[in-house]
Amino acid sequence: MSKKRATLIDVAKLSGLSTGTVSRVLNGHPSVSDEARKKVEDAIKKLNYVPLSTARSLAKGVSNVIMLSMIEENPILPSTWRYELPVIQGIYDCLRDTPYNLQVGIGFVEEAQKSKFFENLLKDKYIDGLLILGSWPIDHRSLIYLEERNIPYVLIGCRSSVPTRAEVNFDNHGAVVEVIEYLVQLGHTKFALIGGLKEQLHMVDRAKGFRDALLARDLKVYPNLIKFGDYQIDSGYRLMLELLEEDPRPTAIICGNDLMAAGAIKAIHDKGYKIPSDFSVVGFDDSEISKVVDPPLTTIKAPTFEMGNLAVEKLCSMIQQKDMELEEIAILPCELIIRSSTGECNQKN
Amino acid sequence: MSKKRATLIDVAKLSGLSTGTVSRVLNGHPSVSDEARKKVEDAIKKLNYVPLSTARSLAKGVSNVIMLSMIEENPILPSTWRYELPVIQGIYDCLRDTPYNLQVGIGFVEEAQKSKFFENLLKDKYIDGLLILGSWPIDHRSLIYLEERNIPYVLIGCRSSVPTRAEVNFDNHGAVVEVIEYLVQLGHTKFALIGGLKEQLHMVDRAKGFRDALLARDLKVYPNLIKFGDYQIDSGYRLMLELLEEDPRPTAIICGNDLMAAGAIKAIHDKGYKIPSDFSVVGFDDSEISKVVDPPLTTIKAPTFEMGNLAVEKLCSMIQQKDMELEEIAILPCELIIRSSTGECNQKN
DNA sequence: TTGTAAGCGTTATCAG
DNA sequence: CTGATAACGCTTACAA
Numbered sequence: 001m002s003k004k005r006a007t008l009i010d011v012a013k014l015s016g017l018s019t020g021t022v023s024r025v026l027n028g029h030p031s032v033s034d035e036a037r038k039k040v041e042d043a044i045k046k047l048n049y050v051p052l053s054t055a056r057s058l059a060k061g062v063s064n065v066i067m068l069s070m071i072e073e074n075p076i077l078p079s080t081w082r083y084e085l086p087v088i089q090g091i092y093d094c095l096r097d098t099p100y101n102l103q104v105g106i107g108f109v110e111e112a113q114k115s116k117f118f119e120n121l122l123k124d125k126y127i128d129g130l131l132i133l134g135s136w137p138i139d140h141r142s143l144i145y146l147e148e149r150n151i152p153y154v155l156i157g158c159r160s161s162v163p164t165r166a167e168v169n170f171d172n173h174g175a176v177v178e179v180i181e182y183l184v185q186l187g188h189t190k191f192a193l194i195g196g197l198k199e200q201l202h203m204v205d206r207a208k209g210f211r212d213a214l215l216a217r218d219l220k221v222y223p224n225l226i227k228f229g230d231y232q233i234d235s236g237y238r239l240m241l242e243l244l245e246e247d248p249r250p251t252a253i254i255c256g257n258d259l260m261a262a263g264a265i266k267a268i269h270d271k272g273y274k275i276p277s278d279f280s281v282v283g284f285d286d287s288e289i290s291k292v293v294d295p296p297l298t299t300i301k302a303p304t305f306e307m308g309n310l311a312v313e314k315l316c317s318m319i320q321q322k323d324m325e326l327e328e329i330a331i332l333p334c335e336l337i338i339r340s341s342t343g344e345c346n347q348k349n
Numbered sequence: 350m351s352k353k354r355a356t357l358i359d360v361a362k363l364s365g366l367s368t369g370t371v372s373r374v375l376n377g378h379p380s381v382s383d384e385a386r387k388k389v390e391d392a393i394k395k396l397n398y399v400p401l402s403t404a405r406s407l408a409k410g411v412s413n414v415i416m417l418s419m420i421e422e423n424p425i426l427p428s429t430w431r432y433e434l435p436v437i438q439g440i441y442d443c444l445r446d447t448p449y450n451l452q453v454g455i456g457f458v459e460e461a462q463k464s465k466f467f468e469n470l471l472k473d474k475y476i477d478g479l480l481i482l483g484s485w486p487i488d489h490r491s492l493i494y495l496e497e498r499n500i501p502y503v504l505i506g507c508r509s510s511v512p513t514r515a516e517v518n519f520d521n522h523g524a525v526v527e528v529i530e531y532l533v534q535l536g537h538t539k540f541a542l543i544g545g546l547k548e549q550l551h552m553v554d555r556a557k558g559f560r561d562a563l564l565a566r567d568l569k570v571y572p573n574l575i576k577f578g579d580y581q582i583d584s585g586y587r588l589m590l591e592l593l594e595e596d597p598r599p600t601a602i603i604c605g606n607d608l609m610a611a612g613a614i615k616a617i618h619d620k621g622y623k624i625p626s627d628f629s630v631v632g633f634d635d636s637e638i639s640k641v642v643d644p645p646l647t648t649i650k651a652p653t654f655e656m657g658n659l660a661v662e663k664l665c666s667m668i669q670q671k672d673m674e675l676e677e678i679a680i681l682p683c684e685l686i687i688r689s690s691t692g693e694c695n696q697k698n
Numbered sequence: 699t700t701g702t703a704a705g706c707g708t709t710a711t712c713a714g
Numbered sequence: 715c716t717g718a719t720a721a722c723g724c725t726t727a728c729a730a
Contacts, residue, residue: 050471050472050473051473052407053412053473053474054403054404054406055403057403058401058403058407063402063403065452076434076438078637079637081430081431082427082431084434085425085433086430089455092454099473101452102452102453103451103452103453104437104441104451104453124399124448126401149354233637259641287427288427288428288608288636288638289641292582292611292641293641294643
């Protein structure tokens with residue numbers, strides 16, 4: 001049953017041409033006569049020949065492999081999954097027009113914050129470029145290894161303490177600024193933040209956006225109204241209960257994700273208040289949850305698919321022109337999706 | 350900057366030994382003197398040498414690549430994402446103890462139902478084995494290609510019209526039977542099904558489980574209480590409204606996923622009924638949504654991580670013993686998670 | 699336009 | 715236990 005697979009030499013024999021010519025046909029080289037091309041193509045078809053990628057790689061000195069390393073919380077958070085799969089889709093979508101194959105590796109945040117992370121990950125691997133998808137700081141010593149090895153890489157959603165060649169991210173800061181602008185128009189002045197994991201990079205940027213937006217409007221930043229949880233529903237619930245006891249009491253609450261917003265909404269309802277008449281609540285992610293909760297959630301949608309696309313584009317151009325010196329970081333805008341969990345501020349000041 | 354990477358020959362020179370010996374050290378071959386081994390290891394360290402995987406593959410005749418092909422609805426459904434990422438995690442978790450690298454390819458259902466799907470997908474690729482992750486029928490002619498090429502493969506969550514070598518799935522049928530048993534104990538006799546996409550394999554099996562469970566209990570299967578939607582919240586809402594008009598009116602509703610269940614709950618509430626006193630509602634997936642809706646949803650959790658693990662185990666053993674004839678299909682049990690959307694049937698019969 | 703042959707970096711088979 | 719040396723399948727000067 002297991003007939004040996006045909007090789008390029010078999011094709012050459014059958015077509016009566018040389019291996020060189022066959023190879024040229026395979027690689028779309030211009031200087032091949034139509035006649036020869038035809039013969040080779042027939043032989044290929046007849047033999048069911050498929051070139052062996054490893055042999056090709058070896059001869060050409062390229063691997064045609066791009067590796068995606070996903071750096072995950074441990075245990076992995078559902079909202080991370082929800083964010084990462086569209087990114088992967090975007091990556092693959094862009095990659096299918098290229099000769100590159102996509103290989104994946106999954107690591108944990110703790111590992112990526114140690115120095116030999118990529119060295120270990122890439123042990124025994126031969127890749128042309130690396131995509132790094134994560135939400136936590138990357139140990140810069142790991143990145144040095146990539147530089148030494150001359151492996152082009154693009155960071156997606158994460159960064160290191162030292163500046164890196166190329167980064168793709170969405171605009172956490174701007175998104176929060178935008179939603180606060182919107183809420184200020186509605187008359188809100190007392191804002192609270194129910195954050196997710198405090199050290200996570202997206203959250204760091206959003207917290208900064210939160211402060212900056214308020215300061216820009218000459219609104220007061222109340223430290224007691226800024227709290228952090230763990231992106232799970234329960235922490236949203238708990239933190240909202242705390243907020244209801246604070247002084248001043250906020251009228252608008254920005255949450256780290258839709259799930260925490262759902263928890264906050266539950267807390268508000270449990271205490272007998274109404275949304276949006278008593279409180280405006282904003283989520284993040286535009287997940288299904290935002291449509292399921294009552295009232296439907298105003299939320300922020302990150303351009304995940306586009307991020308994947310752009311990251312691949314950048315990586316490919318880095319691979320082409322090996323020594324580009326660009327140190328470029330792309331920040332894509334988010335979309336504010338307004339539903340009914342936000343409304344006019346009814347509290348007299 | 351881009352110093353050439355060291356090769357095995359460099360290591361041989363520096364250590365004063367032959368390439369053969371270096372190779373033996375690399376591959377943990379027993380017949381190497383401790384002294385030689387030490388010298389080689391020193392040289393490797395000094396040169397920062399890493400073997401080139403493609404050269405290795407070529408010489409050994411294996412690729413060390415396992416490909417995961419994900420077959421998706423178009424556009425991709427969020428609930429599919431939610432299911433697939435844990436499977437991938439399970440796959441990777443098992444693979445990191447092996448020499449195999451994981452490569453991924455994403456295709457759409459329409460493509461996989463045509464005959465040349467895998468031929469196209471694997472064009473120019475050299476893999477040792479294939480994992481096929483999907484929820485829709487696979488064209489069996491595509492699989493013939495794999496057989497001819499002698500590429501071991503494992504289907505995850507899907508199947509073809511002809512029996513295949515190895516399949517891993519979760520027990521859709523049994524899960525529905527179990528939940529109906531549970532509801533029967535609570536006194537329910539009139540069951541409705543709000544299905545997801547009707548032709549999708551998981552749904553096919555669940556619908557069959559639905560009928561079988563009722564018949565086994567000598568309960569009537571009302572065709573007008575079996576409806577199919579598209580796994581989105583709106584169709585759950587709409588179909589529930591329809592069910593409220595049917596005769597007989599069901600008291601227990603099994604939904605295709607948590608999202609449709611959320612829609613159904615909304616419809617029930619909108620019409621002024623209570624859960625679980627008037628209706629019991631069951632979801633599927635144990636997604637975050639099941640904890641967000643009110644009341645929290647009784648649902649079914651599939652062993653996604655374990656499926657990934659098992660699939661890899663199977664594939665690896667198929668790769669080892671090339672011509673195993675097993676035609677084995679593994680069905681893993683689901684977990685019924687009881688929350689408060691289900692309860693005693695209060696309707697007098 | 700085509701053929702020849704020398705690599706690409708490893709492994710594996712033989713002798714020694 | 716070790717060293718030559720021929721594969722592995724393909725690409726690519728270089729010649730013709």
